[in-house]
Amino acid sequence: MNTQTPFIRVSNLNYQYPDGTHALWDINLEIYEGEFIAFIGQNGSGKTTLSKCLNGLFKPTSGDVIVEDLNSKTSSIVQMVRRVGYVFQNPDHQLFNNNCWDEIAYGPRNIQLPEEQVKERVEEAAQVVGLPERYFSEHPFFLSKGLRQRVAIASILALRPKLIIVDEPTTGQDARQSFEIMDFLKDLNENHGHIIVIITHDMPIVAAYARRVVAMGQGRILADGPTAEVFKQTELLAQTFLEPPQITQLAQRVQDLGYDPGTLTVESMVAQHIALHASQDNP
Amino acid sequence: MNKTLLGYVPKESPIYFIHPFVKLYFLLVVSLFPMFITQPEVNLFIMAVILLLMIWSRVDLRILRIYVPVAIAMGWIILLSYTVLGGTHPEFELLAKVLGIKIYWERLRDGVVVYCRILPMIATMVFFLTTSRERDVIVAMRSVRIPFVVTYVFAMALRSSGMVLEDFQIVRQAEQARGFDTTGKSLGYKIRKYVMYMIPLFALSLRRTEEFTNALVARGYAFTGEAAKVKRADYILTHYSFKLHDGILVALISILFIIILTLRYGYNAFSLDSSLLINWLYQILR
Amino acid sequence: MVHLIEIENYSWQYLNTPQEALKNINLKIEQGSFVGIIGPNGAGKTTLAYSMDGLIPGQYRGLKHGVVKIRGIEVEEYPRGRLQQMVGMVFSDPEAQFTAMTVEDELVFGMENLGMSLPEIRERLEWVTELTELKHLLLKPPYEISGGQKQRVALAAVLAMTPEVLILDEPTSMLDPVSRKRVFEVLQKLKQSQNTVIVIEHSLENLIPLADRMILLADGEIALDAETGEFFQRLDLLLEKGISPPGAMRFFYELTQKNLYHGRLPLTVDEAAALLRGAA
Ligand SMILES: Nc1ncnc2c1ncn2[C@@H]1O[C@H](COP(=O)(O)OP(=O)(O)OP(=O)(O)O)[C@@H](O)[C@H]1O
Ligand SMILES: Nc1ncnc2c1ncn2[C@@H]1O[C@H](COP(=O)(O)OP(=O)(O)OP(=O)(O)O)[C@@H](O)[C@H]1O
Ligand SMILES: [Mg+2]
Ligand SMILES: [Mg+2]
Numbered sequence: 114m115n116t117q118t119p120f121i122r123v124s125n126l127n128y129q130y131p132d133g134t135h136a137l138w139d140i141n142l143e144i145y146e147g148e149f150i151a152f153i154g155q156n157g158s159g160k161t162t163l164s165k166c167l168n169g170l171f172k173p174t175s176g177d178v179i180v181e182d183l184n185s186k187t188s189s190i191v192q193m194v195r196r197v198g199y200v201f202q203n204p205d206h207q208l209f210n211n212n213c214w215d216e217i218a219y220g221p222r223n224i225q226l227p228e229e230q231v232k233e234r235v236e237e238a239a240q241v242v243g244l245p246e247r248y249f250s251e252h253p254f255f256l257s258k259g260l261r262q263r264v265a266i267a268s269i270l271a272l273r274p275k276l277i278i279v280d281e282p283t284t285g286q287d288a289r290q291s292f293e294i295m296d297f298l299k300d301l302n303e304n305h306g307h308i309i310v311i312i313t314h315d316m317p318i319v320a321a322y323a324r325r326v327v328a329m330g331q332g333r334i335l336a337d338g339p340t341a342e343v344f345k346q347t348e349l350l351a352q353t354f355l356e357p358p359q360i361t362q363l364a365q366r367v368q369d370l371g372y373d374p375g376t377l378t379v380e381s382m383v384a385q386h387i388a389l390h391a392s393q394d395n396p
Numbered sequence: 397m398n399k400t401l402l403g404y405v406p407k408e409s410p411i412y413f414i415h416p417f418v419k420l421y422f423l424l425v426v427s428l429f430p431m432f433i434t435q436p437e438v439n440l441f442i443m444a445v446i447l448l449l450m451i452w453s454r455v456d457l458r459i460l461r462i463y464v465p466v467a468i469a470m471g472w473i474i475l476l477s478y479t480v481l482g483g484t485h486p487e488f489e490l491l492a493k494v495l496g497i498k499i500y501w502e503r504l505r506d507g508v509v510v511y512c513r514i515l516p517m518i519a520t521m522v523f524f525l526t527t528s529r530e531r532d533v534i535v536a537m538r539s540v541r542i543p544f545v546v547t548y549v550f551a552m553a554l555r556s557s558g559m560v561l562e563d564f565q566i567v568r569q570a571e572q573a574r575g576f577d578t579t580g581k582s583l584g585y586k587i588r589k590y591v592m593y594m595i596p597l598f599a600l601s602l603r604r605t606e607e608f609t610n611a612l613v614a615r616g617y618a619f620t621g622e623a624a625k626v627k628r629a630d631y632i633l634t635h636y637s638f639k640l641h642d643g644i645l646v647a648l649i650s651i652l653f654i655i656i657l658t659l660r661y662g663y664n665a666f667s668l669d670s671s672l673l674i675n676w677l678y679q680i681l682r
Numbered sequence: 683m684v685h686l687i688e689i690e691n692y693s694w695q696y697l698n699t700p701q702e703a704l705k706n707i708n709l710k711i712e713q714g715s716f717v718g719i720i721g722p723n724g725a726g727k728t729t730l731a732y733s734m735d736g737l738i739p740g741q742y743r744g745l746k747h748g749v750v751k752i753r754g755i756e757v758e759e760y761p762r763g764r765l766q767q768m769v770g771m772v773f774s775d776p777e778a779q780f781t782a783m784t785v786e787d788e789l790v791f792g793m794e795n796l797g798m799s800l801p802e803i804r805e806r807l808e809w810v811t812e813l814t815e816l817k818h819l820l821l822k823p824p825y826e827i828s829g830g831q832k833q834r835v836a837l838a839a840v841l842a843m844t845p846e847v848l849i850l851d852e853p854t855s856m857l858d859p860v861s862r863k864r865v866f867e868v869l870q871k872l873k874q875s876q877n878t879v880i881v882i883e884h885s886l887e888n889l890i891p892l893a894d895r896m897i898l899l900a901d902g903e904i905a906l907d908a909e910t911g912e913f914f915q916r917l918d919l920l921l922e923k924g925i926s927p928p929g930a931m932r933f934f935y936e937l938t939q940k941n942l943y944h945g946r947l948p949l950t951v952d953e954a955a956a957l958l959r960g961a962a
Contacts, residue, residue, distance in 0.1 A: 131456075132404050132826065133397040155858040156830025170572055194575045202829045202856075203777070207570035209600070220574035254603065258723050272575060281829065284855045285774060287722040287884055288926030314830075314858050315885070317929060354860035359887055359951055360929030366955040379929055383936045390942070399823050530783040558783050562825045607778040610741050614771045615781065615792040615839070618763025629800045631790045631807075 119143035120276060120308060121167060121197070125176035128159075128166055136162040138332040140176070144276065144310070149302045151319040151340070152312045154329030155354035160312045161202055163329070164278045167310075169193030180276075191224055198274035202281050202312075204265035208253040213244065213264050216253055220272040238267040241305075242297065259290040266294075270301075276308040277301065283315055291315070295322050316358040320344065320377035328353055341375040401554070402525040403459035409527075411453040415642040416532035417539050418649075423524040425649050427517045432656055433666040436512035437673045443516040446523050455526045463522060471511055478507030491681055501681065505674060530554045531632050538630055539638065556601075556608070563600045684754040686847065686878055687711040687734055692748035694729060694738060703729045705902045707748070714876040716869070718889045718910070721899035722924045727882045728774060730899065731849045733757070734880070736765040752847075767796055770845030774852040774882075776836035777825070785827070785835050786820040792843040806842045813868060814838040815861075829856045837865065847878045855884070862888055887928040890914070890949050898923060914947055930954035 126140040136159045144150065152160045165171045166178055169185045169192075178185040180196050201207040210216040217238050221231040239249070242263040248256065253264050262282065269277060279298065283291035299322055301307040313319060319326060319340065326343040328336040330353035336343050344350070344357040347365070356362065364376035364385075371389050376382050397404040405411060411419075426446075430439045450457065479499050488500035533554060537547040578586050659665035668674055689709040695702040704726045711717055721727050732738040736757040739746050750757050757765060770792075773779040782788040789810060793803045811817045814834040819827055824835050833856045840848065850869075854862040866888040869879050873892065883889045896913040898906040900923045906916060914920070917927060917935050927935065930951050937943035948954040 130826070131397075132399055132822070133406070156834070156856070156861060157828040161828060165569075168573065170569055189579070190572050190577045191575045194573060199573050201570065201573070203775070205775075206566050207573065209567050209570055211595075211599075219571075223571075223575035223577075254599070268574065281856065285723075285852060285884070287924055289924035290723055291926075314856065314862075316859060351860070354858040356859045358929055360933060363930045363933065363951050363954050363958075366951060367958045370958060379932045379936060382929075382933050383940070386933075386937065386942070387940075398821055399826065531787055555781070555783060558823075562823075606741075607775075608781065610737055611773070611779045611781050613741060613763065614735060614737060614766050614773070614779070616763050616767035616795040616843070617781075617791070618761070618795075627797055628794045629798060629803055631794060631800060631803045632787060634800060 117145060119145050120181065122179045123167070123177070124179075126163075126166060126173050126178060127175045128162055128171055129174040130162075136332055137166065140334060142327065142334065142337070144308060146308065147302075147306075148308050148325055149299070149323055150308075150310045150325045150327060151323035152310060152327050152329060153314070153316075153319060153353075153355055154335070158329040158353065159332040160329055161280055164199050164280060164310070164312065167276075167278060168197035168199040168274075170199065194220070194274065195224060195272055196274050196276065198269035198272055198277045200265050200269050200277070200279040200282070202284075204261045205254070207265050207268065208261060211252060212250050213239075213253055213256075214249040216264055217268045217271050220268060224272065234271045234273070238271040241270060241301070242267040243293075258285055259287075259293075262286065262290075262294060266297075275306075276310065278310040278312070280312045281314070282311055283313060283318055291318065298322070316344075316356065317360070317378075320358045320361065328355065330354075341377055344377065345375050397456070398529065400526055400529050401558070402522070404456050405527055406454050406456075409454045411527045413639075413641070414645065415539075415636055415638050416528065416536040417638065418642050418645045419524060419528055419532060420536035421646055422649055423520055425653050427520040429653070429656060430513040430516050432660045433513070434509055434668050435666045435671040435673075436509055437671065438666055439512040439516050443519045446516060446519040450523055450526065453523075453527050455523075459526055460522070463518070467515065467518070470514065474511045474514075475504075475507050478503045478510070501678065504681070505668070505677070508674070508677065509668070530558060535633055535636050538633055539636070544628055556604075559604055559608075560597065560601055563597055563604065567597060567600070685710040686713045686753060688749070688751040688754070689733075690749045690751075692733070692750055693746070694733060695745040696729075697743040697745075699744075701902075702745075703902055704733070707904060709897070709904065709907070711878065711880070713878055714873070715878055716873045716892055716894050717878075717880045718886075718893035718896045719880065719882045719899060720884070720886065720889075720896065720925055721905075725899040726902040727899055728851055729902075731771060731851050731880070731882060734847075735769050735771045735849055736760060737771075763795070767843075768845055769847040769849065770840040770843050772837050772840045772848075772850045772853045774855070776832040776856075779836045779839070780824045780832075783823050784820065785816060785822055785824050788824050788835055789816075789820075789839050789842050792839055796843055806844075810838045810842040813841070813864070830858060830861065833857060834861070841868065844872070844877070847880070848872065849880045849882075851882045852884065853881070854888070866892055886925075890928065898925070911946070911949065914949060917947060 121144040123140050123142040126137055128137040129135050140163060152163065154160055162171065166173060169188065169190050172186055180193065183192055185193055208216055210219055214235060217235045218231050221234045244260065244263050244267055248260065253261060256264065266279065282294050282298065286294065295318060298309050298311065302309045311323065323340050326338065326340050327334055328343060328350065335353055336346060336349055344361055347357065350356055358377070360379050360382050361376055364372040364382060365374045368374045372382070372385055376385065397406050429442055433439055480497050484498060485500055488502040490498055491501050491504065492499045530551060534547055534551050537550065578589060687710065689707050692704065692707040693702050694704045707730065719727050719730065729738065733750050734752070739758065740762070752765060752769065780788060782791055789807055790803060793806060811820065814837060816834055816838060819831060824832060833853070837853050854865050857865065869881070870892055873879055881889055890910060893910045896908065896910050897904060898920065905923060906913060906919060914927065914931065920927065931947050931949065934943055934947050934954065934957070948957055
């Protein structure tokens with residue numbers, strides 16, 4: 114698929130929790146520079162577990178996770194998190210400092226940057242996620258859901274990892290917040306050179322933003338490819354408790370009228386509709 | 397594997413054949429044994445037996461690693477408080493004088509005896525915690541008809557400590573995800589960092605308390621008043637039944653306890669004079 | 683006639699906050715209805731849900747004005763625990779709802795509080811674990827499972843109690859699409875057996891076909907309250923408040939904007955497909 118060397122290469126990865134739950138089976142995956150990927154799959158299929166393996170929080174039970182030239186088994190967590198950032202499924206799980214400033218500064222301080230640079234990174238991260246300065250002294254718990262999510266992302270961003278994994282970034286967010294967060298991730302991807310991985314159950318979001326989809330089921334990767342290709346495989350999706358976004362379902366329903374079953378967005382559906390009717394009106 | 401109060405036990409383990417009440421009884425009675433036994437080697441023997449029981453129950457023994465430093469630290473504290481901080485006792489036998497501090501044989505001996513008493517007590521506790529789940533404790537208490545309110549207060553205490561442990565894990569992962577790493581760092585550094593854990597944990601647990609009472613109320617749980625008067629079905633109790641072998645075990649534990657008491661008070665067994673270990677120690681130190 | 687839920691001129695302000703979280707709410711809900719509540723973040727949806735469950739003002743401190751009555755009785759007048767046995771609530775953060783150390787204990791806890799008999803508990807446990815696919819997780823602690831599994835536990839624990847009134851605060855936000863659908867199928871069954879169901883959701887796809895009535899909350903006030911079909915004909919207002927309609931509906935809305943379609947917006951994929959076929 115790609116000739117360059119991958120940023121991450123996962124080979125034959127297995128992971129077992131301390132209680133014996135075998136959450137990942139023989140995962141093989143490569144992630145390249147510039148990609149925007151969505152991990153999708155039914156509840157308990159191993160998306161969160163895989164992400165935690167990618168940033169070194171979990172060490173493989175067997176197999177390897179190789180990030181650039183580092184093997185997660187033999188690298189320290191500090192080396193790993195400077196390359197791969199993971200934003201937790203529940204942002205409340207990762208906010209533990211007394212104010213937003215310290216929260217964002219926590220990472221840079223941990224990797225022993227001088228206070229000068231810490232300041233620089235906090236300001237930059239806060240600016241990128243759009244966290245106004247007046248919130249710096251606020252306690253993260255008392256912010257709104259949308260802002261908490263931003264602080265969580267900013268706290269990871271401050272470590273400047275190449276790859277950022279965001280676990281369910283839009284859960285519990287209203288439509289406006291969701292689009293803002295997603296647009297911001299898109300900006301990170303297109304203009305700041307970050308590789309983005311999102312985990313989500315929101316198929317319209319996947320369709321609108323991800324260029325590649327990795328579908329998981331029962332600890333294995335079931336499909337991996339360009340978004341439109343994966344969404345066409347309705348049977349396979351059903352197997353892993355997924356379904357394409359509503360607009361794609363509609364297009365598939367009226368496929369015989371000339372709509373593309375790989376339609377991903379309302380905008381493209383509208384464009385097709387206009388084209389179809391224009392051709393009908395003037396045969 | 398099943399998660400217990402501390403650690404994990406495999407899905408298949410002989411410990412499941414034992415009724416929770418027996419485990420609780422074991423904890424309560426066996427941890428009393430050392431109080432009647434002065435002889436250190438007997439206490440050490442009890443500890444060894446308990447460790448064997450843990451192996452027999454197929455407890456993941458890696459959990460013990462966290463107790464080793466605790467046990468060693470406690471040993472030092474006891475030793476120091478009995479010797480260095482022991483004060484002046486002209487009636488005792490002076491072994492040595494280090495930097496003006498007088499080390500007496502009797503104090504040293506008592507330190508060793510106390511330490512060897514504490515070890516099996518801790519081992520009993522750890523055995524219980526690693527093989528029991530919170531529900532076991534509740535079942536044990538409920539099966540001897542302890543009122544629900546009492547059991548429940550107790551269970552709440554267990555649950556909230558369980559939750560603090562969960563939160564601890566959560567904060568730990570969050571810190572690691574941002575480059576926090578103690579491997580290869582000095583003990584002092586680790587201790588300082590552990591203090592730092594505690595602050596967010598405190599804030600978290602305050603919030604948890606609020607969430608937790610909300611959750612209880614929202615599920616129609618009432619501690620007092622009309623709603624508390626419903627007859628509870630105690631569903632979990634139905635998973636357990638008190639079998640013949642459970643009765644035998646309780647009887648055995650009781651008999652053992654009576655034997656120890658009889659030997660101790662009737663025959664003056666387990667005394668210091670009969671301790672080979674203490675005599676041997678005395679020989680080399682004197 | 684006494685309505686099941688009657689809210690009159692109700693306002694609530696949390697202690698130490700500058701403004702009211704809910705302002706002058708007037709709302710009547712009948713027995714057996716299925717109501718969807720939507721609105722942007724911070725609109726006051728959760729606060730309204732807590733108010734109907736008695737958690738507000740019971741567990742929170744603040745200023746209350748007006749009346750919230752359930753079955754004609756003010757929520758404050760119910761003895762602690764009584765109201766909640768009748769009105770069940772699924773929290774938006776499943777972890778905030780856990781009270782036990784195993785999934786099984788968690789599911790049984792509420793049923794025991796209701797004083798159910800052993801056979802009944804066993805039967806419902808069977809039903810609810812089947813439904814939410816939790817059987818293999820019964821002995822695990824509710825903390826050591828995946829996000830969506832946690833949410834199923836939270837949901838199952840309240841479903842098992844099958845309270846007369848069920849309030850669900852974003853109950854499917856972490857579920858995969860198929861499980862989400864399945865939950866709504868269960869809610870439909872509850873509706874058929876005359877339980878009153880109130881659902882708060884951001885994702886509308888599954889809610890719309892079931893809801894008899896939709897309420898839009900914005901800035902602590904009811905901005906729109908109408909029968910579902912009518913409600914969505916006001917799509918411009920919804921869009922202005924930051925609500926995102928499901929794809930099929932938005933498609934037709936876009937067509938309307940471009941003067942390519944006139945008429946009612948379809949609520950479901952079925953309706954939309956039929957419209958396209960009719961138009962072709
Ligand atoms: N701490 C844990 N201990 C033991 N097992 C766990 C733990 N966390 C998750 N699991 C199990 O591992 C499997 C994979 O979980 P994971 O959290 O990776 O799923 P997921 O794909 O992220 O699901 P979701 O969409 O629900 O978040 C599940 O079967 C889950 O029950
Ligand atoms: N415990 C609390 N103490 C003080 N203020 C609160 C509390 N809970 C909520 N608020 C405030 O009340 C308002 C309404 O919040 P609420 O949680 O009801 O909104 P919501 O509609 O449920 O939002 P979301 O979609 O984010 O869940 C917000 O401004 C919020 O900051
Ligand atoms: Mg997950
Ligand atoms: Mg809410």
